[in-house]
Amino acid sequence: DTCLxxxxxxxxxVDNAGDRSRTNTGLVxxxxxxxxxxxxxxxxxxxxxxxxxxCKSIGYSCALKVSSAEKEGTxxxxxxxxxxxxxxxxxxxxxxxNVTDCAHTLSHNCTHSRDLYLTCxxxxxxxxxxxxxxxxxxxxxxxxxxxxxxxxxxxSSGSVTHTESxxxxxxxxxxxxxxxxxxxxxxxxxxxxxxxxLVGARVYVNGTKMISATITEQSITDNVYxxxxxxxxxxxxxxxxxPGNSLSLAEVEVFGPYNDSGSCPLTFSLLSExxxxxxxxxxxxxxxxxxxxxxxxxxxxxxxxxQNSADVICAGMGFSCxxxxxxxxxxxxxxxxxxxxxxxxxxxxxxxxFSQCTYSDTLSNGFCMHSEDLFLNCGExxxxxxxxxxxxxxDRDGNRAKKEGLLIAEAKAGSGQxxxxxxxxDGFNMTSATVICREMNFACARGWYKKQWTELQVTYHIxxxxxxxxxxxMSFNECSYKRMGTNCAHSEDVFLMCDDECSxxxxxxxxxDATSGVDVTSSGKGLLIASHNDSDTExxxxxDxxxxxxxxxxCQTMGYTCARDWFVSRPATELQSSMDIVLDNVDCPVNATxxxxxxxxxxxxxxxxxxxxxxCKHTIAECERKDTFDFLLVDENLEDTTVTGSGLLMARRxxxxxxxxxxxx
Numbered sequence: 001d002t003c004l005x006x007x008x009x010x011x012x013x014v015d016n017a018g019d020r021s022r023t024n025t026g027l028v029x030x031x032x033x034x035x036x037x038x039x040x041x042x043x044x045x046x047x048x049x050x051x052x053x054x055c056k057s058i059g060y061s062c063a064l065k066v067s068s069a070e071k072e073g074t075x076x077x078x079x080x081x082x083x084x085x086x087x088x089x090x091x092x093x094x095x096x097x098n099v100t101d102c103a104h105t106l107s108h109n110c111t112h113s114r115d116l117y118l119t120c121x122x123x124x125x126x127x128x129x130x131x132x133x134x135x136x137x138x139x140x141x142x143x144x145x146x147x148x149x150x151x152x153x154x155x156s157s158g159s160v161t162h163t164e165s166x167x168x169x170x171x172x173x174x175x176x177x178x179x180x181x182x183x184x185x186x187x188x189x190x191x192x193x194x195x196x197x198l199v200g201a202r203v204y205v206n207g208t209k210m211i212s213a214t215i216t217e218q219s220i221t222d223n224v225y226x227x228x229x230x231x232x233x234x235x236x237x238x239x240x241x242x243p244g245n246s247l248s249l250a251e252v253e254v255f256g257p258y259n260d261s262g263s264c265p266l267t268f269s270l271l272s273e274x275x276x277x278x279x280x281x282x283x284x285x286x287x288x289x290x291x292x293x294x295x296x297x298x299x300x301x302x303x304x305x306x307q308n309s310a311d312v313i314c315a316g317m318g319f320s321c322x323x324x325x326x327x328x329x330x331x332x333x334x335x336x337x338x339x340x341x342x343x344x345x346x347x348x349x350x351x352x353x354f355s356q357c358t359y360s361d362t363l364s365n366g367f368c369m370h371s372e373d374l375f376l377n378c379g380e381x382x383x384x385x386x387x388x389x390x391x392x393x394x395d396r397d398g399n400r401a402k403k404e405g406l407l408i409a410e411a412k413a414g415s416g417q418x419x420x421x422x423x424x425x426d427g428f429n430m431t432s433a434t435v436i437c438r439e440m441n442f443a444c445a446r447g448w449y450k451k452q453w454t455e456l457q458v459t460y461h462i463x464x465x466x467x468x469x470x471x472x473x474m475s476f477n478e479c480s481y482k483r484m485g486t487n488c489a490h491s492e493d494v495f496l497m498c499d500d501e502c503s504x505x506x507x508x509x510x511x512x513d514a515t516s517g518v519d520v521t522s523s524g525k526g527l528l529i530a531s532h533n534d535s536d537t538e539x540x541x542x543x544d545x546x547x548x549x550x551x552x553x554x555c556q557t558m559g560y561t562c563a564r565d566w567f568v569s570r571p572a573t574e575l576q577s578s579m580d581i582v583l584d585n586v587d588c589p590v591n592a593t594x595x596x597x598x599x600x601x602x603x604x605x606x607x608x609x610x611x612x613x614x615x616c617k618h619t620i621a622e623c624e625r626k627d628t629f630d631f632l633l634v635d636e637n638l639e640d641t642t643v644t645g646s647g648l649l650m651a652r653r654x655x656x657x658x659x660x661x662x663x664x665x
Contacts, residue, residue, distance in 0.1 A: 011030050012026075013058070024119060030086050037086050041116040042114055042116065043067070053094075055121075056098075059126050061123045063120055064120065065117075065118070088108035088110050126256055128149065132144045134247070135169060146251055159250070174236065180256060182232045183230070184226055185227045186224055186254075187226075187239070189220065189223040200214065269317065282376070289341060296339075298338055301368035302372045302374050303343045305374060308346075308347040324377035324483070325374060344359055389412065393405035393406065403497065421460045426492065431471065443502065444501075447532070450491065450581070464482070468481070505602075509530055509531075528554065528612040532582065540608065540611040544606060549592070560617060566612055568610055568611060584605070586598060587599050633648065
């Protein structure tokens with residue numbers, strides 16, 4: 001790994017045999033073209049920031065480790081004794097990518113046990129380790145200026161190449177000592193003038209195969225032309241000028257396949273909803289990844305995330321710990337403008353360094369959505385003890401509701417976790433509903449359910465999950481719950497009905513056409529709809545635990561004698577999908593005489609493909625009438641293919657005396 005800069009300073013990493021290192025680590029050897037500087041670099045006072053400048057000068061994105069034999073507790077390589085120590089007390093200008101920006105001294109009292117070993121990482125621009133040549137120079141604008149790490153495209157910056165020759169005679173070439181794996185080439189154009197000179201230039205890559213491309217105006221984006229290739233190994237490539245024009249380049253970068261084994265360290269920050277840095281310790285979690293020039297930032301996905309990871313990341317940002325984290329709920333417009341970069345962060349303990357944590361790159365697995373972005377609250381004092389919660393109900397406009405609405409929980413003031421949010425229905429039941437209603441000074445809970453007020457719900461985080469209260473007489477502090485992170489979505493938010501007097505929950509039932517929504521109760525057959533008598537809650541009934549005795553009792557509440565059958569229809573219609581599912585696990589004893597004798601839940605874990613369809617009859621004889629079936633084969637469009645002898649087997653039932661036919665797979 002070598003770099004020849006404009007001042008003739010040559011850097012390379014070598015292995016213990018003195019050969020150029022084929023990995024991202026090695027002994028640093030530095031020399032000048034006229035050999036007045038040649039040898040190793042002393043590691044005294046050499047920092048990781050200095051290492052980053054050295055690494056960038058040979059094309060890497062960052063420095064991962066600065067070391068020496070003394071620091072490693074080993075003896076120097078015999079090879080090191082063959083070199084002199086060329087420089088010491090190195091101090092580089094932060095942010096530079098050239099070692100010419102590093103101050104140093106030549107005199108020293110260093111020993112070879114303190115010779116600099118360097119490990120580099122990240123995306124690598126292998127142009128920095130090549131040799132640039134061009135056909136000729138105009139005004140001393142030499143070829144190496146296109147691989148000096150400076151993308152500034154102004155002539156006045158002194159970092160732009162320029163040939164005297166024009167057209168086919170104007171050439172710029174980059175060569176390596178050995179064939180290199182190449183994935184993409186970026187050519188940066190001038191920005192002060194003359195951009196049109198690059199249009200019509202040709203790029204040739206001569207390696208395992210010959211690639212040539214003409215640079216067009218349409219192929220240049222933001223003054224950058226990029227040529228991508230797959231499976232290419234080459235030891236050189238060159239650019240030929242466009243007809244009648246000299247060749248003038250700001251910078252040329254060449255990248256091989258990205259190697260995760262040398263990934264640069266990740267850093268984290270928090271973002272406010274308006275896109276500015278969050279200074280309060282609370283916000284959208286961003287990960288920052290070093291690239292060859294500049295950093296890329298993105299959101300963090302919630303896969304495998306836990307309290308350990310939250311604490312480690314907060315500590316890395318200068319806080320003591322994580323007081324709260326969540327995902328999968330609140331939406332900010334700014335999220336759509338930021339890519340998701342990292343997923344599956346897992347740290348072995350809350351005292352680990354982030355370098356001990358594992359993670360995956362979402363750019364490679366592509367599995368994350370912004371609904372999984374992490375939000376993080378960091379603080380100075382964290383405790384796992386019960387912190388106490390206050391509750392309220394809000395209406396569709398977000399205003400405080402009197403007795404019924406979306407349940408909002410917020411940690412009590414002084415806890416450091418005062419983030420208002422919704423409650424997930426996992427594990428939730430009427431006992432927990434009663435306890436929470438009493439926390440709000442109501443006498444009891446009349447019921448709970450789930451509903452879709454999406455525009456309101458997504459303005460909140462989900463702050464509590466798996467709420468379980470063992471007895472209605474408990475206080476909420478005695479209940480168990482999960483407060484750090486959740487795997488819930490807002491479709492699972494709890495809506496609660498509280499009151500000062502609670503009579504048994506009562507429902508009225510009806511039947512609707514599943515497509516049009518027209519009331520078909522009088523026909524005795526349709527989609528079962530349950531309406532809560534004391535609220536505007538109305539929706540479908542899930543088939544979990546549903547039985548024929550339950551179907552019969554519900555038919556009787558609608559004025560029929562019995563239920564002939566009940567069934568589900570898949571897929572769900574558009575009408576069904578627009579409704580709430582208000583009842584689940586409905587179970588009526590065989591001898592029940594009213595719906596109040598039945599057990600049920602107003603929360604659910606159902607899909608509309610489980611909605612109950614019901615057929616009610618006025619006489620026992622109609623209900624006990626035997627079914628008559630014949631069979632047929634159909635294709636994927638339900639067209640009859642019986643004559644072909646091939647297809648999906650279906651049963652066709654004659655319904656009553658009508659010609660209405662029902663296909664049952």
